[in-house]
Amino acid sequence: MPSTTVPSKIEWPDILNESVHTSDDVDIGDIYALSRDFVVVKRGIIHKIHYYYIPINKVEGWDGNVLWLKITEDEVKRNYERDRNPNPLRYSLKDYPAYSGATYPELMIISPKGEKIAYTDTTTAQTEKEEERVIYKCDLCDSQFRTEEELSRHVPASH
Known part of the structure; x- marks a missing residue:
């Protein structure tokens, strides 16, 4: 993690x-x-x-x-x-690191913004055993799908 x-x-x-x-x-x-x-x-x-x-x-x-x-x-x-x-x-x-200009200004470190995005959720299976499943989320509209295939059909149809 x-x-x-x-x-x-x-x-x-x-x-x-x-x-x-x-x-x-x-x-x-x-x-x-x-x-x-x-x-x-x-x-x-x-x-x-x-x-x-x-x-x-x-x-x-x-x-x-x-x-x-x-x-x-x-x-x-x-x-x-x-x-x-x-x-x-x-x-x-990245591919051409030859630049050696003057020093960069200080990079400010800030607190993380907003809530962390949860990429998995825990569901209880019928056998009462917990299992993780992936959430497929559209990066354009935030819609969530159960399978990658559903997401793949959504993107060209909606965007």
């Missing part, structure tokens, strides 16, 4: 590929690149990739699982979306 304790000190490069949420609690993607001035968030796959070049001063902090922003999803899309890959000579990327 993962620890819920937030480390007292963590460095920016340690959170490459981690999830980024806006102040309105929208997951806008993962940290793709870093510089001393920007966090570049990558959202999407193959032909529908979006890059958000978010100034570091718009970051609220790291809660041990998610990097939280001080701005909304709408602000991110409106002000910081760019249609270009970050230059590996100016940014630290």
Whole structure:
């Protein structure tokens, strides 16, 4: 079981590929690149990739699982979306760690936001024996399904 304790000190490069949420609690993607001035968030796959070049001063902090922003999803899309890959000579990327810019500002550690999401629940079987089952949750509308197949049918039909 993962620890819920937030480390007292963590460095920016340690959170490459981690999830980024806006102040309105929208997951806008993962940290793709870093510089001393920007966090570049990558959202999407193959032909529908979006890059958000978010100034570091718009970051609220790291809660041990998610990097939280001080701005909304709408602000991110409106002000910081760019249609270009970050230059590996100016940014630290997981696959291109050559960037050695000036030191990063301190990464604020914050308390976890909201309630923890339960990915399993305990039900009592007819034999009175407890068993865990996976909850399949749609990441777009929060609907829950009993099977992965039900979720897979829901997504294209509803979104």
